[in-house]
Amino acid sequence: EAQVTQNPRYLITVTGKKLTVTCSQNMNHEYMSWYRQDPGLGLRQIYYSMNVEVTDKGDVPEGYKVSRKEKRNFPLILESPSPNQTSLYFCASSLRVTGELFFGEGSRLTVL
């Protein structure tokens, strides 16, 4: 089954404790991206990757890091989480030609 898998789905952590949200896709997509969803703000892009070893900032990259060492994986790293990073996070991937984004089921992060 074609899918984007994120882990963990739910996480409560404390300020400053480094965490990683993993993302993996099995569709051989070149393009991968991370979004955060907040009430009234919609989906905002954090980082994206056009292919392996190619990453770039989206609209709200502050406080986040990413890497793309393999085509299928695109982890999101919060080096020192803060309460304003409490949000619902989505990983997505697409074939560049079609533009259709396939989303994971989301990771709800709470930073205390």
Add this chain to the structure above:
Amino acid sequence: QQQVKQSPQSLIVQKGGISIINCAYENTAFDYFPWYQQFPGKGPALLIAIRPDVSEKKEGRFTISFNKSAKQFSLHIMDSQPGDSATYFCAARDFFGNEKLTFGTGTRLTIIP
């Protein structure tokens, strides 16, 4: 800077009625306009999409109307059903801006019996 403006924020429609959600954009480099549907606890999923060379696209009960000169596009859901209750996001892609999809702020649609 919000490049895609979506309205209304929430919408309540009776079963069988027509649901209409509107979006407006400013960037004339946008070349692809999808709508995503999101159910609670799930990620958004592509519902229907249009390219700017056509003014309308219909798939079942869902229609996108596109007005290039006004830089507006809208989603119409005919014969709305309770199963259509979800959050809807419009989006636009800037092909020359690294193919990024910019999303609207979302519309929570509720269909009442």
